[in-house]
Amino acid sequence: MKKRNLVFALMVSLMIFGGCTSKEADSADSSSAKEQVSSSEKNEQKATITLLDGDNEISKKEVNFKKDQNLFDVLKKNYQIEDDDGMITSIDGHAQDAKANKYWVFTINDEQVNSGAKDVTLKKDDRVVFKLEQF
Numbered sequence: 001m002k003k004r005n006l007v008f009a010l011m012v013s014l015m016i017f018g019g020c021t022s023k024e025a026d027s028a029d030s031s032s033a034k035e036q037v038s039s040s041e042k043n044e045q046k047a048t049i050t051l052l053d054g055d056n057e058i059s060k061k062e063v064n065f066k067k068d069q070n071l072f073d074v075l076k077k078n079y080q081i082e083d084d085d086g087m088i089t090s091i092d093g094h095a096q097d098a099k100a101n102k103y104w105v106f107t108i109n110d111e112q113v114n115s116g117a118k119d120v121t122l123k124k125d126d127r128v129v130f131k132l133e134q135f
Contacts, residue, residue, distance in 0.1 A: 043067050047126040049078070051091055054132065058094060065122055071106075072117035086118045094132060106130045 043066050051058040065074045075081050075088070082090035088104045089096050096103045106113055107129045113120060122128070 045122070045124040047074070047122050047124070047128060049075070049128045049130065051094065052129060052131040053094060054134070059092070068121055070118055071108075071120040071122055071128065074122060075117060086116045088117055088130070091130060096132070101135045102132050103135065104130055105133050 045065055045067060046062055047065065048060065048062050050060045061078060063074055063078045065077075072083075072086065072088075075091070079092050080090075081088055081092075082095070088106075091104065106117070108120065108122075109127050110129075
């Protein structure tokens with residue numbers, strides 16, 4: 001009888017201690033996963049890209065990008081683009097037309113940008129507008 005009580009007490013003790021260890025490990029795993037999610041959320045940013053042909057809106061997308069990512073790479077990930085030495089010549093089949101003097105220009109947060117998309121680093125909540133404009 002004493003052996004049975006001793007074995008029973010030992011089993012109960014193991015289950016209690018085993019349960020505590022398991023909960024602590026689960027808690028540590030859970031907080032580690034939360035840290036990874038919040039870390040990736042910090043690196044993941046959003047911006048809006050609008051395409052215009054003159055005054056007509058072609059498309060508007062909210063895009064995700066990583067901190068310090070350049071506009072060219074974000075465009076390449078979200079649109080079908082063609083370029084000539086980094087200068088955008090076509091976006092989703094809407095191409096420049098040299099004969100009609102129609103070229104892609106872009107603004108960020110309503111400010112004209114005079115450099116190529118590879119030279120521009122996007123920031124959180126930027127509003128990018130690409131416009132096929134006739135000169």
